Structures are given as structure tokens and as C-alpha cells.
Amino acid sequence: MDPRGFPTSLPEFQETFPDDDACAKYLEKMRWPDGFICPKCQHREEPHRFLTRTSVVLRCRKCKVNTSLTAGTVMRGSHTPLSTWFWGAYLVTTQTPGQSALQFQRQLGLSRYETAFQILHKLRAGMVRPVREMLGGEYPVEVDETFIGGVHNKTIVVGAVEVRLRKDAEDRAAKHRQQHSGGVPLKKLVYAGRLRLRVVSGRSANELVSFVNDSVDSGSVVRTDDAKGYKSLPGYYYIHEPLKIAGDPQKAEAHLPMIHLVFSNLKTWILGTHHGAIASYHLQAYLNEYVFRFNRRFYPMTAFNSVLGLAARAQSPTYESLYSGQWQHPLERAA
Numbered sequence: 302m303d304p305r306g307f308p309t310s311l312p313e314f315q316e317t318f319p320d321d322d323a324c325a326k327y328l329e330k331m332r333w334p335d336g337f338i339c340p341k342c343q344h345r346e347e348p349h350r351f352l353t354r355t356s357v358v359l360r361c362r363k364c365k366v367n368t369s370l371t372a373g374t375v376m377r378g379s380h381t382p383l384s385t386w387f388w389g390a391y392l393v394t395t396q397t398p399g400q401s402a403l404q405f406q407r408q409l410g411l412s413r414y415e416t417a418f419q420i421l422h423k424l425r426a427g428m429v430r431p432v433r434e435m436l437g438g439e440y441p442v443e444v445d446e447t448f449i450g451g452v453h454n455k456t457i458v459v460g461a462v463e464v465r466l467r468k469d470a471e472d473r474a475a476k477h478r479q480q481h482s483g484g485v486p487l488k489k490l491v492y493a494g495r496l497r498l499r500v501v502s503g504r505s506a507n508e509l510v511s512f513v514n515d516s517v518d519s520g521s522v523v524r525t526d527d528a529k530g531y532k533s534l535p536g537y538y539y540i541h542e543p544l545k546i547a548g549d550p551q552k553a554e555a556h557l558p559m560i561h562l563v564f565s566n567l568k569t570w571i572l573g574t575h576h577g578a579i580a581s582y583h584l585q586a587y588l589n590e591y592v593f594r595f596n597r598r599f600y601p602m603t604a605f606n607s608v609l610g611l612a613a614r615a616q617s618p619t620y621e622s623l624y625s626g627q628w629q630h631p632l633e634r635a636a
């Protein structure tokens with residue numbers, strides 16, 4: 302188990318969500334961590350529970366109004382069992398390479414390709430929605446561009462990634478300095494924070510600076526190469542650290558190691574999963590999916606809940622604490 306109580310392997314997942322009933326319990330706990338409250342009349346009492354063709358429905362004992370457990374989620378109105386949705390969400394959020402609808406159909410044991418396609422499409426919709434949170438602040442941000450695609454349809458992608466320092470970086474550096482006279486490469490002490498990627502039509506200042514403005518908090522340190530497009534960044538209240546690379550790849554590697562690593566992994570993913578063949582007008586959706594997984598790679602439960610459309614049901618307790626009874630509503634804790 303993940304420390305946050307989320308399954309980290311298929312057997313664990315199977316144990317946590319063995320059947321539709323377990324999935325329904327999870328949905329109910331996510332929405333009403335302190336027990337059912339009727340959305341219509343606010344009455345608080347154990348409801349009647351019954352199955353319909355598409356969901357589990359809770360009926361208020363006072364006003365008799367029904368509330369579907371899948372209301373407001375990607376599962377609403379679907380005839381597919383909850384357990385199949387849960388498996389699907391687990392697969393799309395934990396398997397690093399995205400998968401085709403055919404692979405998905407086989408893995409979920411679905412008889413109809415169309416069902417697999419629909420489920421995959423709906424789960425992915427939760428991944429391709431752009432996020433508005435700004436990068437930077439206390440973390441320096443590396444910004445650079447790369448070419449994606451074949452010889453004849455190259456597309457320019459601009460990316461921004463935070464450079465974060467490991468918590469134990471100073472201890473490690475001290476330890477390594479004792480062991481090695483030359484110290485350690487900085488790269489081992491930092492890791493990639495949050496990421497943004499955008500398809501642009503060119504490298505004009507207009508496109509590049511707009512991207513930085515939309516992605517990075519003003520006041521942040523922004524590292525780039527010495528491309529003209531970035532020259533006006535200080536005018537937008539960024540602490541600009543450009544480097545004169547002049548075609549020297551080693552200097553670029555030292556100045557912008559994190560974004561280059563991201564680009565390299567991105568290209569491997571596109572080649573491996575999509576055989577490099579993504580039409581440029583679809584590319585942004587794939588980039589968003591890539592960014593979604595990247596930014597949640599340490600938070601599998603958040604990813605799982607957001608593809609199922611449960612994210613709006615905030616303050617999610619971990620599964621473990623739900624069942625141990627340790628989880629407390631934040632309002633209760635404050636009181």
C-alpha cells in the first residue's frame with residue numbers, strides 16, 4: 302500500500318475493490334464522509350439503498366427523494382458495472398504509457414469494443430482538461446522548446462518545468478563532499494516538479510512569452526537559452542536567467558537539464574505508444590494527458606479520483622483511514 306492508502310499493485314487493487322459493492326461504498330464515503338445527508342432536504346439518516354440499471358441509489362427516509370451515487374461523475378448513466386470503471390481508472394492512471402481502446406477492451410474483459418472506447422474516452426477527458434495552477438514561486442523554472450513528429454510534419458512544443466530540491470539534498474551533498482573531493486553533480490540533488498507543455502506555431506516572443514505568462518507565476522526565476530523570444534521576460538517581472546549556449550549541447554545540458562530530460566521522455570512515450578504518429582492537431586490533447594500523469598506521479602489516488610470525476614468531492618480521505626475510522630472531517634478537526 303501507498304502511505305496514503307492507495308493500492309499500488311493489481312492484487313492490492315483487487316483486494317481493496319473486490320466487487321461493485323466495495324466500489325459503491327467508496328463512492329458513498331467520498332461524497333458523504335460523515336454519513337449520508339439528503340441533498341434535497343438536508344435530512345441526516347441512514348438512507349434506503351437499492352440498485353437500478355445504471356447505479357446505486359440512496360433514498361432519503363424523510364422526503365423520499367432518490368440520489369444516484371454516480372451523479373456528477375463520469376460514470377453517470379452508464380450500464381457498465383462500477384468495478385469495470387474502477388479497473389479502467391486504475392489502468393489509465395497507473396500505466397505510464399497510455400493505451401489503445403483495443404488493449405483496454407482486452408484488459409477489462411469487455412465484449413464490445415465500443416464500450417471500451419467510450420469508457421477510455423470519458424476517463425481521458427479528465428486528463429486532458431488543462432490545469433490553471435501556476436508554476437514557479439519558490440522553485441526556479443526551466444523553459445525550452447523542442448520539435449515533435451516526423452520529417453514532414455514537425456511541430457514545435459514549448460515546455461516549462463519546476464526544478465525542486467530534494468529535502469535531504471544538503472545532507473547528501475555534505476556526505477558526498479566527505480567521500481569525494483569533487484563533490485556531486487547537482488542533478489542528483491534536484492528533481493522535476495510540475496510541468497506544462499504547449500504546442501506553438503513558432504518561436505516568436507509573442508508565443509513564448511504568452512506561454513510563460515500563462516504557466517509561471519511572476520517573480521519566479523525562469524531559465525532559458527538565449528533565444529530572442531525570451532528577451533522581454535524581465536519586463537513581465539520574471540527573474541530571467543538566460544544562458545548563451547551558442548549551439549553547445551553540453552552547456553545546454555548543464556543549464557536546462559530538467560526540461561531536456563522531460564522532452565527526451567516525452568519523445569520516447571510518443572514513439573512507443575503512438576509510433577510517433579500523432580497528427581499535430583491532436584498533439585495538444587496528448588501533451589495534456591502526459592502532463593496529467595507527470596504532475597500526479599507521486600499522487601496516484603488524486604489521479605484516480607480525478608479521472609472518475611470525484612475530484613470535486615474534495616477533502617478525500619484515504620481508503621485506509623476510511624475503514625479504520627481514523628479519518629476526520631476537517632471541520633470536526635478544527636472544532
Ligand SMILES: [Zn+2]
Binds near residue numbers: 339363
Ligand atoms: Zn430528503
